[in-house]
Amino acid sequence: MKRLLWKNSLRYLFRHPLLIGLSVLGVALGVAVVVAIDLANTSAREAFSLSAETVTGKATHQVIGAGEGLDERVYRDVRVGLGVRDTAPVVEGFARAPAYPGRTFQVLGIDPLADAPFRSYTGGVGSDLDLSLFIAQPQTGLMARPTADALGLALGDTLALTVGGVKQSLTLIGLLDPGDDRSAQAMDNLLVVDVATAQDLFDMPGRLSRIDVLIPDDAQGTALMARLEAAVPEGAEIVRSAARTRTVEQMTRAFNLNLTALSLLALVVGMFLIYNTMTFSVVQRRTLVGRLRALGVTRREVFVLILGEALLIGIVGTAVGLLLGIVLGQGLVQLVTQTINDLYYVLRVRTLDLSPWTLAKGAALGLGATLLATLPPAREATNAPAGAVLRRSQEESRVRDRVPKMALSGVALGVVAGALLLLPGRSITVSYGALLCVLLAFALLTPAAVVVFARVLRPVMGRIFGILGRMAARGVVTTLSRTAVAVAALMIAIAATVGVGVMVDSFRETVQVWLGYSLQADVYVQPPSLVFRRNDASLDPAVVERLTTAPGVAGVYSVQTIRVTSSEGRTDLVAIDQGPNTRRTFRFKKGDPDEVWAGFQGRDMVIVSEPYSYRYGVAVGDTITLQTNQGSRPFAVRAVFYDYGSDLGVVMMGRETYDRYYDDPGVAGLALYAAPGQDVGALVEALRARVGDAQEVIIRSNRALREASLDVFDRTFTVTIVLRLLAVLVAFVGVLSALMALQLERARELAVLRVNGLTPRQLWRYVTMQTGLMGLMAGLFSLPLGLALASVLIYVINKRSFGWTLQVDVSPEILAQAVVLALLAAMLAGLYPSWKMARSNPALALREE
Amino acid sequence: MTLHKHPGLGDPLVRVRALTKTYREGERERAVLRGVDFTIREGELVVLLGRSGSGKSTLLNLISGIDLPTGGDVFFEETNLTRLSEQERTLFRREYIGFVFQSFNLIPTLTVAENILLPLELNGRMSPEEQEQALSFLDDVDLRDRADSFPDRLSGGEQQRVAIARALAHDPLLILADEPTGNLDFKTGRQVMNLLQRLIHEARRTMLIATHDRDILDLADRVLTLQDGTLETHTPDEVATSF
Structure with missing residues (x-):
């Protein structure tokens, strides 16, 4: 390409700093939004994988129970009875540290004598650890040395914790030395305790969260798997560790995808701005292009020149955009993490993961979008004959002549968008494609x-x-x-x-x-939950008793939520009491309310939420299988109800049915009706006083819960x-x-x-x-x-x-x-x-x- | 598509045959050129005379290959310009034709020197000798001291002198000038025309000047008059006495 032509272009750009600055800003903002969202998503995913990897360790499979736990006798049967040595018991959960606001620890209860083949860091405990103390002395634990340093904790210090609203404490008796920075990140949030301590902390006497197993991927492993399957009790099952991690990851797939799509929308807007700027820069120089063409500059040379200018704007804009994206990502990762914590699972993201792949994608998008947006004006400038380029009025009349054709193309594109939207299927990408068509259709009109x-x-x-x-x-x-x-x-x-x-x-x-x-109830009670949308803790039975018998309470209805394995994968199962108002608290999309509520308690039937029905293609009249303490049991789906509490979907059954199939007297929440004439505000205060220090519980009026x-x-x-x-x-x-x-x-x-x-x-x-x-x-x-x-x-x-x-x-x-x-x-x-x-x-x- | 760079003086350089050009204006067609025939010989200075809107610029655009005729041919030696592709016509133009426009059409983002070197660079002829030879035209137009100035710092007369130097810089076969004095006052216009004529004669170049300025006639070897789409050939004296 000719040096003087480039010089001419560069000088033009530098003579219009304001306009060029604004287009650089347009590219930069578009790139920044996409990169920031991608960095936030990637960081959250990376943090989750790291934490999953840390607690799963090398386990290939896990034995899990029907509901939230597994009898610890199963472990003894497998390890001693069946002689499977590569097994380890695990009790896990989350605990808040009130002294460090916003800090939630992942607590991992292990048997140090059985755990070595699974998690290497348990071997990285400093030599000063007294193993007998760790096993024998209750309420003791270990944490990573960098975490202890960051929190100002030393060996022998006591860490106050709350688990499901119940106050607990843990004495630090050892510090783990992570080998590298990745391990330090992985262990940043981890508290390692003995199984028995974890059972105390999470009120799971005699129960385990799971049993980790190492099953080789060969004939021996297949035989071992068969023996294990025969040995585990009804309701328990053996799942691949990776599959379980993936299931959790998939929870946020749609959430992440939509954030990415929205960020791309910002890029599309940015592209229009680039298109706009480049069109102006070309139109403004129509005469200049005409002069160059008259002097013998070829179309191809003009085309390359304009693309070159765009590339320069693209490079500067993208570079600024990447930097801005990293800054913006620091803020967005907190928001994304907060949302994941509110809706899906407990997650702590320590640092923004500056994935080179994300930055490369951002750079490619920025440059690609700039060049793509420049193609039409560049073609426009180069395709016009040299003579016409010199006459602007002719160009304007040409554009006006094309208006009806453009409008017709817009209508045609609108029809294409409509057809794409009506296509059967669930592809979100196709939907966003249709969205883009709608945008272009309007632009053409x-x-x-x-x-x-x-x-x-x-x-x-x-x-x-x-x-x-x-x-x-x-x-x-x-x-x-x-x-x-x-x-x-x-x-x-x-x-x-x-x-x-x-x-x-x-x-x-x-x-x-x-x-x-x-x-519909007047007062709602629940223990503090780590994930807002899921009740993952239980109310102390003594607290339930105190609340149920409180003066001024006319009616009490309980709710319990557990995660179970269903024929469609792991899902939330909600068990509810049925009262005279229950019917009014549900609106069915499909199903006959009279029939449902007449047989809801006791019969083998469930109702499913709209997202569950959509996600798994389950309709009224279908049957789903749930793992219960009595093994896999079929339940008829009788209704699909509107529910906006969970995008993952829930299955709901009557408490009486639940009690028949699950050995779980737990209550995750209570809905209380005030006696006639009882002031609700006063009742809330009275209930709070009545619970006292027994357990930290959240007692809210109907209005307060709505607001929350x-x-x-x-x-x-x-x-x-x-x-x-x-x-x-x-x-x-x-x-x-x-x-x-x-x-x-x-x-x-x-x-x-x-x-x-x-x-x-x-x-x-x-x-x-x-x-x-x-x-x-x-x-x-x-x-x-x-x-x-x-x-x-x-x-x-x-x-x-x-x-x-x-x-x-x-x-x-x-x-x-x-x-x-x-x-x-x-x-x-x-x-x-x-x-x-x-x-x-x-x-x-x-x-x- | 290679032409003799210096054909013999007096040999035909450009042959225009039965050239027509019509434009659509709404539902109607307007003929600007109706079967024009003429020849320009090597070393000639031909003046194309006609009123505003008579089709002078159109004819220049057709001869230079900027535009294509509705019918007829434009031959440079044996090369028929109307049969060439857009790309070929562009490459032809940048090698064999020099332009001087009424509105100067300098590139505002290039300095005076760079404007003059641009045709050379487009032709890939940037050896130090060729550059120096091209820039020597700055001495001829008496603007050597303005080599590093940008066009907007120059007066109209100065800008047109730069345009003349640019038109000659790459040693073209034919120079086309479209109303070169149209934007200049009488005195400056005269100076510019004298300069143009001197340089053309010194460099033994061929030139076609489109103008409605009858004062230029005394510089011409031959005069073509364009009226109602048809062309007539005259000597300068004939035009001076009969029009």
Whole structure:
């Protein structure tokens, strides 16, 4: 490529620092959002794998019970009776350390004599450990030395813990020395205790969480597996360790995928901005390109030149974007971790995992998106014959001639999007593909809409603002090749914020309605739970007794939640008492309430939540198999109910049925009805006093629980809202750069107006009127597109990701916000060019090439 | 597609045969050129005279291969420009044709010297000798001291002098000038034309000047007049007396 041509390009870029700066910012923001989300997701996944690896160790298989535990006699039978030596008992759970807010430890109860083949770090205990003390003395434990140092703990110190609201303590009798940084990360959150200590901590006397087994992958292993399967009792089963870890990981798959998709939406918006900027840079230099072509520069050379410029913008923007992404990722990883902790499982992410793969992907996306967005303007510039390039008016009339064809293409693309959305199947990727088609369809319809809108508004603006008003409206159409691109870019950026906003609002409204009818009792009681959405701790029976018999309580209904293995995999099983109000707290999507509630208690039947039904394709009339303490048992599915508490789905059965199949008297929560005339606030206070120090429990009024649930909802959507705000920011930058470029390009026209007597104030009015008009168009056009996006997100993507039915709730504020945002940004964008033109000498602008 | 770089003086260089060009204007077709025939010989300075909108620029665009005719042929020696692809026409133009435009059309982001070197670089002829020879035209147009200035720092006359130097820099066979004095005052226009004529004669180049400025006629070897899409050939004296 010719040196002077590159020089020409570089000088052009450096002569327009503001516009180029804004396009670099557009690329940078798009890349930053994608990289930040990917880094946050990857870090959370990496932290989970590390922690899973740490506690699973080298175990190939695990023996697990029907419900939350397994009788420890099974271990003795397997190890001693069956003679399988490569086995180790494990009791595990989570404990909070109140002295260190936000710190939750993973507690691993092991038998040090049996554990060596499974977890290497147990061999890394310092020589000062007295093993007999570890085994024999209750409430003792080990932690990693770096963690102890960070918390200011030393050997012999006591660490206060709470497990399911019950206060516990642990004396540090040894420190583990991780060999490397990865091990240090893996063990950062780990407390290792003896099995017996763990059983005390988690109130699991005589029970284990699981038995770890090493089964070789050969004929001997197959034989061993067969012997084990014969030996384990009814209800227990042998699962592959990796499969179990994978199941947990898959919980967050849809959540991660949607975050990634939303971040890509920001990149798409960014791409439109790049497209917009590059189109302007090409259009602005139409004459220059014509000169070069006349001098003998080939089309290919012009094409390469424009792509080269874009590449430069892409490289700088991507580099800035990667750095910004890392900074943003630090914040987002906390939000993502918080959501995982609220909804799925306990997770602590110590550091942002700067995966080179993520950074490489971000770089490729940034550069690829920039080049892709530049292709159309580059082709446009190079395909026009040299003679035509010199005549701008011809170009404008060519664009206007193409408006009907573009509109038709938009309609055709809309039909393609509709067909993609109607395709049977659950592919989220196809859904996002359709979403992209919708965006492009609207972009193609924009020029036609601009022409119609300007034609309608011209007389109106003329009546209000006189000749300047008419000129402003007409100017939008006469420079359609630029204005349509700018309006389309703004429309897409703003529509993305409308779509996500309406989706979140609709979701919130649906959850609010659901909470309204599903929370009917006056007071709710539960132990503090590590994962908000799952009751993973039990109420002390003494506490249950005190609450049940409290004065002022007219009715008590219990709920218990456990994880069981079903024919569809591990799932949450919820057992509920049935009272006179139970029927009102459920709304069925499918199933006959009369039939269900008449036989719910005692019969072998269950009802499943909507996400469960969708996730596993289970319908009314089907049968699912659940592992119970009496072995695998079939249960008829009688109804599918609306539930927005878990995207993983739950199976629900009557408490009487549960008691018949599970040896578990546990209660995870209570719903209390106040006696007639009883003040609920006073009752809550009285109940708190009655429980006293027996167990830390959360006693909340109906209203307080509703508020807490909505708080968690809002928290889980914080990431989405942050993404939306970032999209707004990208949109704002887009409006600014597009309109500013447009007005600066018209410097000569504005100079002519100034020469003809337009005062600086009038010039300001004229420019802001035109940019305002374009902002108004973009804002108004973004409403139908935003609503279309919201509909796709709600009816297709959300449905395919989580299986939820949501009610669409369009708040007028979001719509008004979109139009105001577009208008405001547009007016702001007009400020600089009109200020610049008002101050500059019109003669200079007229003389400028 | 190689032409003799210096054919014999007086040999035909460009042959235009039955050239037509029509434009669509809405539903109607407007003929700008209606079967134009003429020849330009090596070393000639031909003036193309016509009113604004008579089709002078169109004819120049067709001769240079910027645009394609509706019918007819444009031969450079044996090469028919209308049969070449877009790419071939571009490569042809950058090697054999030099341009001087009414609005100068300098590249604003390149300095004066770089503007002059651009055609050379496009042709891959950037040896120090060739560069120096191209830049020597700056002495001829008396702008050596402005070599590092950008075009927007130059007056209109100076810009057009740079454009002339650029048109000659790569030693083209034919120089096409489209209203070269159209944007200049009388005195500057005269200076520019004298310069152009001197350089063309000194370098023994061929030139076709499109203009409506009759004061240029005394510099011409031959005059072509374009009216209503048809072309007539005259001597300068004939034009001076009959029009």
